[in-house]
Amino acid sequence: MSPAITLAAGGAASEHRTLIVTLFAVFVAATLVITVWAGRQTKDAADFYAGGRQFTGFQNGLAVSGDYMSAASFLGIAGAIALFGYDGFLYSIGFLVAWLVALLLVAEPLRNSGRYTMGDVLAYRMRQRPVRTAAGASTIVVSIFYLLAQMAGAGVLVSLLLGITSDGGKIGIVALVGLLMIVYVTIGGMKGTTWVQMVKAVLLIAGAVLLTFLVLLKFHFNVSDLLGSAASNSGKGSSFLEPGLKYGATGTTKLDFISLGIALVLGTAGLPHILIRFYTVPTAKAARKSVIWAIGLIGAFYLMTLALGFGAAALIKPDEIIASNKAGNTAAPLLALHLGGVDSNWGAILLATISAVAFATILAVVAGLTLASSSSFAHDIYANVIKKGTASEKQEIGAARWATVGIGAVSIVLGALARDLNVAGLVALAFAVAASANLPTLLYSLFWKRFTTSGALWSIYGGLVTAVGLVLFSPVVSGKPTSMFPDVDFHWFPLENPGIISIPVGFLLGIVGTYLSKEEPDAGKYAELEVRSLTGTGAH
């Protein structure tokens, strides 16, 4: 590995390493206690899948923020801003504005008409087995893309902090993360996971407030000075503060920017691990309140990542950021080290604290993602497709627990492949898949009377295959030094983010599939869904 890592980790000699491990162990111990406590109260399916639906709007708002502010937000955005200045800012804006789609169109109808999974709403007025299979498939694919990003973040952090550079060591850490998340989800279910999210959200926001305060203090609370120093230290001058550094080079990169922008804004409302959070509150009004809280908390947090990114650009040499991680993922922890003072105790303590927070973030998000995919497997595929609705609650929860173990294993294996990709970029792929495969069917199901089963299947599978296929043949996977497989080249799709093609394809195929089949929509079921989604009649 590069000398800069040894340099950064040199500040963190063995005793500081001990500090990092201790802080992290405290977090793990605390969350395990919560998990066991929550597990004792988890008795039926509503407890396991939806945390008993007894959380308040504020609690769930905090948990939603915890689930959403992933390593991508904290490490990825700060890193993207630190390296590319203004172009990294698009992530923050897209990730935030996207919440309005969830607030205005999705959260409340979903809470009113669904029960445990996204598939409940997608399949409500359709033929259950094919649509639930499709919903389960896309839930699992989206969650695995997202998991990949978190695992990549974990690997990166560990090599920075603990000086573990051997592949065996990294795989060991990724396996540890996987193991912990399996424990959280199988024992604590949604109740335990929700509390872990809340704890993590508070820690992450506190960490960001601390770093932001220290950055601003350094510049005497003069934002203009901070930006000026970032521009000059980056060596790129005022263009660092203008759009175009990463995406402005050619017509293709500009298209990539638009593609990314569309995927970000439309993805959130199709993310299964976010959607199932709305089942943890008792009413649609509480779901609305959780989104409002989430928008406030997430917005404030992203404003702070701006200070972190530009702060890192101003205080750390760009070479050092790149040498530590090609994609900039370690900019935030490095910033903590520099703010405290390299080679000082205070710097090491700050680095340890921020790293433990980042690790907690990854662990919590990974647990949320795993819960979403194992719920969907158990409830949509096992209970409704394989067992055709005859499974007992006990069998269903058992299936969810086994699915958790399987998904944990898959993500451990995939996580090792993705370590040098920018985690924010990876998450953006999950957003593109969600916006292409899930959002069209969700909106058509809720608002379009004519929509049918075949429309849903065309849209989910068409959006899914298009998005994943384009990623497979994009420079993210092969053909560039920064690709997942840099040594081979089978890419022909020029953009890194497929959204600009796959999202319209998903929406269009829903229409095409609906009109091509002779199937009549089930008017009675639509009446049920529409009345329930708007009024909450019969909501559990």
Add this chain to the structure above:
Amino acid sequence: MATETPPPSKTPDRLPPTEEFVAVQESAEFVELRGSYRGFAFPLTVAFIAWYLLYVLLSNYAGGFMGTKLFGNINVALALGLAQFLSTFLIAWWYARHAAAKFDPRAEAIKSRMEDGA
């Protein structure tokens, strides 16, 4: 198709029969609720997505304009980005207020009537 009910539940579903949902769906009260919800949420969604896309396109194709300095090192690009944050907060607040005043009372009236009748 009629047998394909939503997921099984341990508590018996106290859902009113489908015919009642069809009747409510056609009632003036519900049509009004749906109209006021869609009339508010749909145009607002189109508007904020258009405003966001405008910002993305300006970033891409109006570099000169976006780079114009307003004061100190704060340029148009940064100010517009912050304006996106501000508009998001305002729209969220506006929707919550509007929903509480206009949608909730009507929705609750329909819900309680249907559930009492069941």
